[in-house]
Amino acid sequence: MSQSNTASRPATNLPLTIDDVRAAQTRIAGAVVHTPTMHSITLSQICGAEIWLKFENLQFTAAYKERGALNALLQLTDEQRARGVIAASAGNHSQGLSYHGTRLGVPVTIVMPRTTPTVKVMQTESVGGNVVLEGETFDEAYAHARKLEKELGLTFVHPFDDPNVAAGAGTVALEMFADAPDLDCIVVPIGGGGLISGMSTVAKSLDPPLDVVGVQAALYPSMYDRIKGADLPCGGDTLAEGIAVKAPGEFTSQVIAEQVDDILLVDEAQLERAVSLLLQIEKTVVEGAGAAGLAAVLAHPERFEGRKIGLVLCGGNIDTRLLANVLLRDLARSGRLARLRITLQDRPGALFKVMREFDAHNVNIIEIYHQRIFTTLPAKGLITDIECEARDRHQLEALVAALKGKGYAVSQVELD
Structure with a gap:
């Protein structure tokens, strides 16, 4: 693929x-890391796509947020730099x-809700930010930041709804396409929309233009609702907190x-699986938002089968x-x-007999919990929960079948 003649495009x-x-x-060249773009053989096999x-x-x-923040900072006037920025x-x-404001000598004030975890406050302060805690919600913190912007003459740098910030984010795509020129599709997380705005601008300038697919957490389908005219509820405790945005940007929309x-939308189990796979297979730690693209490909295999995906x-x-x-x-x-939840009789040797089945099937026992009081069983009965580790699902199912064959009532405590 190649850069098209922009004069010939609409x-x-x-x-x-x-x-x-x-x-x-x-x-921003030289001030941010040109991160690697690498082909994953194993994930390609799992996904049925490159x-x-x-x-x-x-x-x-x-x-990636460094890119947009730095691009915005570098376009400030001398007076704006001297006064400082706020977000x-x-x-x-x-x-x-x-980080980049401190590096450039620009004072940076960050307004966070009082409910922000201490570790995030400390991380921001450790790279030079002056943190102001205000309000119980992000909306209240945002309103206070805009108030301080006017009172102190600071320049507000929006996290996504700013063309300069989105342009910086788009440099991710320039690097990706230079390092992997045969892609025909990109799958990009959407929160407020800054990253996908920048990356899609690059993707659609190519000849031929690439297929661009956005991904949101199912709990926060704000951009999905706006673009598709849907009215899905928005809110909840998501693993992908980095894209948990209730009000998408106007420019980015x-x-x-x-x-x-x-x-596309992905649920919490799909996000968890993607985070886990990236750590197990690629040996890389990724937050929920960062794993959203892989989660979407795994959740919609028919949509991406055979594609070359970034x-x-x-x-x-x-x-x-x-x-x-x-x-x-x-x-x-x-x-x-x-x-495994197993019903036993409360008598000597009862638990030992169950343990022999675990030993026979080479399933490791991690924890054992007895429940005698808070149960509907007769007074001589008890419930035992046994946390265990198996090689795979087949080995576990064989153990459960053997226990049931010996007359035990066995059920598995399932995750939601």
């Missing part, structure tokens, strides 16, 4: 062009803006309506405890971890 009224993205690439990964989780602040963000934008071919791993900032939970839940869904 004119567009969009406030973002391929030239804007190219200019951003020149502007999968190329752009590792934006390898940026200094572990997210409302509890995520990757706050770190990217703080225009770009997406014209340049994005489709928007996926951007847009961020890697995930809490370690949350990551551990995701990995363990994925093992449970795959049948390698299980909790």
Whole structure:
């Protein structure tokens, strides 16, 4: 594929062009990491498509957001630089803006809700940001940031609804297509829409233009609703907090309506599986939002079969405890971890007999929980929950069948 002659293409009224993205690439060159784009043999086999990964989780602040923040900072006037910038963000934008603002000598103020986890406050302060905690929600923090913008004469840098920020994000695509020139499709996470606005601008400038597919968490289908005229509920506790946006951008909505071919939704289990696969197969840590593209390809195999697909791993900032939970839940869904609930008689040797079945099937016991009081069983009965580890689902099913064959009442405690 090649860059098309832009003079021969239909004119567009969009406030973002391929030239804007190219200019951003020149502007930020050397100050952000040119992250690798690599072919994944194993994920390609799993997905039934050729999968190329752009590792934006390898940026200094572990997210692509540095690109747009830096591009915006470099276009400030001397007076704006001296006064400083402000943003409302509890995520990757706050770190990217703080890091590059500090590096350039531009004071950066970040307004976060009081409910923001302490680790995110500390991460932003560690790269030079001045954090102001205000409000209980993001909307309240945003309103306070706009108030301070006017009172202090600061320049507001929006996390996504800004052509300069989107142009910087689009440099991800310029690098990806240079390193993997045979792609015919990109699958890009959508929160407010800045990343896909920039990347689609590049993708649609190619000859032939690429298929551009956006992905949102099913709990936050805000852009999906706007573009498709749907009215799905928006809210909830999603793993993909980086794209959990209730109000999509106005400018980005225009770009997406014209340049994005489709928007897909992925549920929480699909996001968890994608995060787990990327760690197990690619040995790379990716946050929920960063795994959304892979989640969509896995969830819609017929849509992507045989395609040459570029996926951007847009961020890697995930809490370690949350990551551990995701990995363990994925093992449970795959049948390698299980909790078996077994009804026993409360008599000597009853548990020992059950243990012999686990030993015979080479299934490892991790934890045992007895319940004698809070049960509807007779007083001489008890419920035992046994957490165990198997080689695979087949080995676990063989154990359950053997226990039932010996007359035990056995059920598996399922994940939602």
